[in-house]
Every structure is written in C-alpha cells, then in structure tokens.
Amino acid sequence: MKKQTKSDKSKILENMKKTTKYMKGLKKYLILYVFIAILEGVVGVIYPIISAKVILNITDKIINQLILTSLVVLSLDVFQSFLTLLKNISYRKIYQSTTANLQTEMFKETLKLEISEIDKQSSGLFIDRLNKDSQDISSMFMELSYWLTKIMSNIGVLIAIFILNKYLFLYALFTSIFIFLISKRRVNKESNFRRGIRKLNEDKTGLVSESIRGIRDIKVLNANDNLTNQTVKKIREVMKEEMKLYFTNSSYNAAETVAKSITEFLFIMLGIILYNKGSLTIPSFIIAYHYQPRIRNLLVGLSYLMDYLKQFEISSDRIYEIIDSDKFKKEQFGTKEVKKLDGYIEFKNVSFGYENDKKIIDNMNFKVNPNEKVAFVGKSGAGKSTLFSLIAKLYPVDKGNILLDGININDLTCSSLRDNISIITQSPYIFNFTIKENLLIAKADASMKEIREACKLACIDEYIMSLPKKYDTLIGENGVILSGGQKQRLAIARALLMKTEIILFDEATSALDNETQKDISKAIENLKGDYTILIVAHRLSTVIDCDKIFVVDNGKIIDVGTHDELIKKSELYKKLYEGELI
Structure with missing residues (x-):
C-alpha cells in the first residue's frame, strides 16, 4: 500500500475546501449536525453514571431514588432518540443538496470539455462519476465531520475513566490501540480494492450504455452473444473484486469482534481483581465498563476516519479531475462579445x-x-x-x-x-x-x-x-x-x-x-x-x-x-x- 505523502494530504485538504463551496446555504444544518454529535457525546458520558446509580439504588433498595434515576434514564433515551432524528434530517438535507450541487457542476463542466476529450473516453467514465462519486463525496464528507466530532467528544471519556481507575484506563487504552491497528490494516487493504472497483464499474457502465444505444445494430449484426459475453465479463470482474472486498471486510470484522470479546472479558477479570483488592467500587466499575468501549471507539473511529479519508480522496480526485483540473482539456474562448455577425x-x-x-x-x-x-x-x-x-x-x-x-x-x-x-x-x-x-x-x-x-x-x-x-x-x-x-x-x-x-x-x-x-x-x-x-x-x-x-x-x-x-x-x-x- 502506497503511503500518503504530504502532497497527498494537502490535496485531500484542498478537495475538502473545494467541497465546502457546494455546501453554500447549508451552514445552519452543518452546525446543527456537529452540535448534535457533540451532545450525543455528552449524553454518552452521563448515561453510564446514571445507569450505575440505578443499579446501586436497586441493591440498596432505595425506591424513591430508583424511580427518579430510572426516569432520568428514560428521559435520556427519549432525548437521544430526538437527537438522532434531528441529526438524520440534517444529514439528509446536507447530503442531498451537496450531491445535487456537485452533479450540476460536473454536468456543466463536462459540457465544456473539448470534443477530442469526449471522443477518447468511455461514456461510463462520466456517468459513473456523475452518479456514484458525487454521492460518495457528500456522504464521506459528512462521515468525516461526524467521526471527527465523535472523536473530540470522546476525549472527555478518556479523562473520566483515568480519574476512576488508572489501571483500567491503561488496559482499555492498550487493548484499544491493538484493535485500532487491526482496523487500520483493514482500511489500507479495502482502499486498494475500492479504487480498482471504481475503474471496473466505469468500464461496465460505458459498455452497457453503448450497447443500449446501439441495440438496433447489435440485433441486425446478430451480435447479441458477443456483446453479452463482453458485458458478462465486465460484470464478473466487478463481482470478483467486490467479493474480495467483502471477504477482506468480513475477515477483519470477525477478527475485530473476537478481539473485542477477549479484551472485554479480560477487562471484567481485571475489574474483579481490582474490586477484591479494594481498589475499585462497583459503581466505578460499572461506569468504567460502559466507558471502555468509548475509548475503543475513539481509536477505531480514527481508523474509520482514515477509511473515509481514503474514500473521499478517491471520489474527490475523480470528480475534480473533470471540474477543475488540467487532466481533461476544456474549450477555450475569448472575451469579445458580438451579438450578431454579418457572416463573413x-x-x-x-x-x-x-x-x-x-x-x-x-x-x-x-x-x-x-x-x-x-x-x-x-x-x-x-x-x-x-x-x-x-x-x-x-x-x-x-x-x-x-x-x-x-x-x-x-x-x-x-x-x-x-x-x-x-x-x-x-x-x-x-x-x-x-x-x-x-x-x-x-x-x-x-x-x-x-x-x-x-x-x-x-x-x-x-x-x-x-x-x-x-x-x-x-x-x-x-x-x-x-x-x-x-x-x-x-x-x-x-x-x-x-x-x-x-x-x-x-x-x-x-x-x-x-x-x-x-x-x-x-x-x-x-x-x-x-x-x-x-x-x-x-x-x-x-x-x-x-x-x-x-x-x-x-x-x-x-x-x-x-x-x-x-x-x-x-x-x-x-x-x-x-x-x-x-
């Protein structure tokens, strides 16, 4: 896997900056989206503390406190659902509008290309980028925003678990780093597959598009079998690469799940040892137990962040190659305005x-x-x-x-x-x-x-x-x-x-x-x-x-x-x- 150079990273940042131009008029939705992600992080910090109190009230048989804390838990659940609804509405609005703006701009810029550039390319190149990559840019940009905010909001959890018990904190941190490394390796492998799949999909879309446009000639030439074989070959090439991607994804997901289960079991064992030694109370353990996945998610979130960065890099490069790069020549015109020519x-x-x-x-x-x-x-x-x-x-x-x-x-x-x-x-x-x-x-x-x-x-x-x-x-x-x-x-x-x-x-x-x-x-x-x-x-x-x-x-x-x-x-x-x- 080729490592990202400084120029690669600066290009990603440049493409992000370009993408924000297509989000004009969506500032309030973006602010709401980020604000909700932060609020979710705050609720995630509070929730384990209240849950621990509920368990304590049950064991101590404090009925009044139990009812009160249970109502607080219920309120937090309702509030969380409301936040999720608002977040999803904001996401959809930003995603749809940004995608529409990108598709409009790409279509306009495609029409400005020199005919010689169109002659050299498959129609699938333009169709696939217009449809798929514009959607991916929008969704990846939003996912980047979400996970970046999520990571920042989880920093508070790191501090909280450290205050509760430094041994549990260190264990959770090191095991999370281990899972993060597995996740990072997966991201690198998947990125290679995705880039290849995009190119194969372009070729497939182009062939299908050409076949439909030329269907009368295909029938007259009795070329059904020939074109079918070519199309099936393209479809199978895509399927083969997508199966490789799916297998890689599933294998690493399984490895991560097993690793999480083992580390969680060992976390409980460590908690029992610390409790028996008098270094940990039950409420503190309950809170730490709920916080432990948040630390893992913090680091795994970093791998997702890299994954989305890779996907964003692939899609944005393909889109901005057409919109504002020198890869495809565009028609050049002058500035002289003439309303009506005589015809010489x-x-x-x-x-x-x-x-x-x-x-x-x-x-x-x-x-x-x-x-x-x-x-x-x-x-x-x-x-x-x-x-x-x-x-x-x-x-x-x-x-x-x-x-x-x-x-x-x-x-x-x-x-x-x-x-x-x-x-x-x-x-x-x-x-x-x-x-x-x-x-x-x-x-x-x-x-x-x-x-x-x-x-x-x-x-x-x-x-x-x-x-x-x-x-x-x-x-x-x-x-x-x-x-x-x-x-x-x-x-x-x-x-x-x-x-x-x-x-x-x-x-x-x-x-x-x-x-x-x-x-x-x-x-x-x-x-x-x-x-x-x-x-x-x-x-x-x-x-x-x-x-x-x-x-x-x-x-x-x-x-x-x-x-x-x-x-x-x-x-x-x-x-x-x-x-x-x-």
Missing part, C-alpha cells in the same frame, strides 16, 4: 489533424462573403466535413486562423460564436423528448407559430400534424420513431429556429428521398441572400446553383468557381460530376 468567413493558412502526424486540413485558405451560398465537394475523406467542425470550434486548429467578420474565432465568447452558427449534420442527434421539446432546445422561448414556420420550411410540419399527439409526441432515444430523413428535417427546423447568420449543411439532405430533396433544396434556396450558407453535399441539386464551389482534395482547395466554370477547368470536379458522386 475566412480561413488563413489553416491546418488540422485529429492525430498529430496526419493532416486532414493542410494549409487551407478561402473566403466566403456574407449571404453567399457556397459548396465544398470532393472525394470521401477529403476533409470537407471537418471544415464545419473547425468553424464551430468543436476542435481547435493546429495552425493558422479562422476569421468571422474579420475576428479570430479564438477571441469570441462561446455565445458570440455559436449563437451565430447552425450546423445540420448527416446524422443529427435527436433527444428522447417530445418533438416540441427537441425544437425548443434551439430556442427556449420560441412560440408555436415560430416552431411551425420552421418545420414547414423543413418540410416536416405536415408529418408532425398527422401524429395523434402532434408536437407533443415523444420520439424516443435518438428519435427512434423517426426515419433518417425525418430526423434530418427536424434538425433543419431546429437550426432554422435559431435564425443564425451562418448555416452549415453537412450532407444534411443525403438521406432524403428525391421528392423531399426538392422541397429541402427549395427551402435552402429561400434562405439564399439572407444567410451565409455553406454546404457539403453529394447531390447535384444542392451544388449547381451555388455562388461558389470549392473542390477539396487531401485537405487542400484545388479549384474554385461556379458549376459551369468547374466543369470546364477542374478535372476532379468533372470526374465527380460524371460519376454522380457530388
């Missing part, structure tokens, strides 16, 4: 590759004027679609500059950039919401009139109105009830609702039938002159009437012109045209 686009010596050694875009230069309709054509893999990802800054360029209205996109704020750009992709993601809710993602305050106008332009309003629930129809995960063409038309309507100055069509009409294709082409034509429109397409109808057509090959623009000009001067364009690949 310029690439200056832009190069980009998804991998460092392979350029997808190679020293590219071009200009698009406001309200122009231009197209990018070329063979598959030439880098056409990547251009749109770069314009929207989904990926940062490796070299060169992209300018919008003469402003470097790196200088613009996120909203200034993306509120002015709409991208309609060939595989749009449709959320498991109603049709209306999917459209409102683009513009939260859109009226029903605006929604229907956008859908009419996208040639999907008629279909929606034919559904029993119309715009309130739930369309399932990734728009399962819609055809490929309907998904694209809904995505077009979503983009039109944004009313951005720049609209990028990334083969957005590729899955549409010929009739719908004509309608969409007409809709795009209606936008011409009011928006800057860039199109990546294979179909002639979306290219032939463009103001400019850029021919892309191996990440470079090799020709530019109108359709008629390119047919005459560009061999690649003519080849694509003749091969019906445009």
Whole structure:
C-alpha cells in the first residue's frame, strides 16, 4: 500500500475546501449536525453514571431514588432518540443538496470539455462519476465531520475513566490501540480494492450504455452473444473484486469482534481483581465498563476516519479531475462579445489533424462573403466535413486562423460564436423528448407559430400534424420513431429556429428521398441572400446553383468557381460530376 505523502494530504485538504463551496446555504444544518454529535457525546458520558446509580439504588433498595434515576434514564433515551432524528434530517438535507450541487457542476463542466476529450473516453467514465462519486463525496464528507466530532467528544471519556481507575484506563487504552491497528490494516487493504472497483464499474457502465444505444445494430449484426459475453465479463470482474472486498471486510470484522470479546472479558477479570483488592467500587466499575468501549471507539473511529479519508480522496480526485483540473482539456474562448455577425468567413493558412502526424486540413485558405451560398465537394475523406467542425470550434486548429467578420474565432465568447452558427449534420442527434421539446432546445422561448414556420420550411410540419399527439409526441432515444430523413428535417427546423447568420449543411439532405430533396433544396434556396450558407453535399441539386464551389482534395482547395466554370477547368470536379458522386 502506497503511503500518503504530504502532497497527498494537502490535496485531500484542498478537495475538502473545494467541497465546502457546494455546501453554500447549508451552514445552519452543518452546525446543527456537529452540535448534535457533540451532545450525543455528552449524553454518552452521563448515561453510564446514571445507569450505575440505578443499579446501586436497586441493591440498596432505595425506591424513591430508583424511580427518579430510572426516569432520568428514560428521559435520556427519549432525548437521544430526538437527537438522532434531528441529526438524520440534517444529514439528509446536507447530503442531498451537496450531491445535487456537485452533479450540476460536473454536468456543466463536462459540457465544456473539448470534443477530442469526449471522443477518447468511455461514456461510463462520466456517468459513473456523475452518479456514484458525487454521492460518495457528500456522504464521506459528512462521515468525516461526524467521526471527527465523535472523536473530540470522546476525549472527555478518556479523562473520566483515568480519574476512576488508572489501571483500567491503561488496559482499555492498550487493548484499544491493538484493535485500532487491526482496523487500520483493514482500511489500507479495502482502499486498494475500492479504487480498482471504481475503474471496473466505469468500464461496465460505458459498455452497457453503448450497447443500449446501439441495440438496433447489435440485433441486425446478430451480435447479441458477443456483446453479452463482453458485458458478462465486465460484470464478473466487478463481482470478483467486490467479493474480495467483502471477504477482506468480513475477515477483519470477525477478527475485530473476537478481539473485542477477549479484551472485554479480560477487562471484567481485571475489574474483579481490582474490586477484591479494594481498589475499585462497583459503581466505578460499572461506569468504567460502559466507558471502555468509548475509548475503543475513539481509536477505531480514527481508523474509520482514515477509511473515509481514503474514500473521499478517491471520489474527490475523480470528480475534480473533470471540474477543475488540467487532466481533461476544456474549450477555450475569448472575451469579445458580438451579438450578431454579418457572416463573413475566412480561413488563413489553416491546418488540422485529429492525430498529430496526419493532416486532414493542410494549409487551407478561402473566403466566403456574407449571404453567399457556397459548396465544398470532393472525394470521401477529403476533409470537407471537418471544415464545419473547425468553424464551430468543436476542435481547435493546429495552425493558422479562422476569421468571422474579420475576428479570430479564438477571441469570441462561446455565445458570440455559436449563437451565430447552425450546423445540420448527416446524422443529427435527436433527444428522447417530445418533438416540441427537441425544437425548443434551439430556442427556449420560441412560440408555436415560430416552431411551425420552421418545420414547414423543413418540410416536416405536415408529418408532425398527422401524429395523434402532434408536437407533443415523444420520439424516443435518438428519435427512434423517426426515419433518417425525418430526423434530418427536424434538425433543419431546429437550426432554422435559431435564425443564425451562418448555416452549415453537412450532407444534411443525403438521406432524403428525391421528392423531399426538392422541397429541402427549395427551402435552402429561400434562405439564399439572407444567410451565409455553406454546404457539403453529394447531390447535384444542392451544388449547381451555388455562388461558389470549392473542390477539396487531401485537405487542400484545388479549384474554385461556379458549376459551369468547374466543369470546364477542374478535372476532379468533372470526374465527380460524371460519376454522380457530388
């Protein structure tokens, strides 16, 4: 087991400090929680003394005193129950609120990650950390507070038992240290298992999530057995490690229980010896007997404290890696606010590759004027679609500059950039919401009139109105009830609702039938002159009437012109045209 270094300890303290930020507005509950823990400690000190008096009153047959002390014991029991109720309410309030705040922050920060970071990771990594680790941070933080307070309140018990009898005190102290060492060893072993289990759970969650999303392809490919075997393997890996953890925990619990029983028996024997020697009275022994577990709990509490610190360290590291560390790259934007762009686009010596050694875009230069309709054509893999990802800054360029209205996109704020750009992709993601809710993602305050106008332009309003629930129809995960063409038309309507100055069509009409294709082409034509429109397409109808057509090959623009000009001067364009690949 790796020992904690000073930097590890300072990191835990730093993470604790970060966690308190997510407990704002909960100060009164935290104070109440700590205060109750202290009160419980005080009651725990008083209770044995009153219990000893009850026993004395029974042996001395002092009925009045017996009734009185019994009532005090009853009152303490009721008071203890009331304290437990208040403590549990405070705990739940702090736990739920802190967890919700952490989950909200993590979700927001996950959305700020660069697309390249999301591409590299399993979805299980984010899902598991959002759900499990946020809960663990909250509960561990509360447990740390509880046990720290408990340990402090038990210091009074140490003093009390020392005053009663120093021999019993020394015995209780040394035996408790022995049990503490057993507990500490258990904590170290369990910590290793927990860290491994977290990683395995991430992988399992990711695989299950991917399988559910791709269930149609799994069925078509008849890959049920293959995916089932992979999933079962992950589940069994988790189960195997959890069984190891359970066995370790159970073994050490059994060892601690046996050790406690032996030490308790020997404590009673020591008490009898001291009583026979006249060094101890029965009331003092009764009080000391009740206090003895408190000393043990004081030291065992320290091992629990270390256990919770380890668990807190694991969960907080995983959460804060996403929220505020450099491990995952986040999108960087500028500070320049621009409410509305004119739509001028310029690439200056832009190069980009998804991998460092392979350029997808190679020293590219071009200009698009406001309200122009231009197209990018070329063979598959030439880098056409990547251009749109770069314009929207989904990926940062490796070299060169992209300018919008003469402003470097790196200088613009996120909203200034993306509120002015709409991208309609060939595989749009449709959320498991109603049709209306999917459209409102683009513009939260859109009226029903605006929604229907956008859908009419996208040639999907008629279909929606034919559904029993119309715009309130739930369309399932990734728009399962819609055809490929309907998904694209809904995505077009979503983009039109944004009313951005720049609209990028990334083969957005590729899955549409010929009739719908004509309608969409007409809709795009209606936008011409009011928006800057860039199109990546294979179909002639979306290219032939463009103001400019850029021919892309191996990440470079090799020709530019109108359709008629390119047919005459560009061999690649003519080849694509003749091969019906445009």
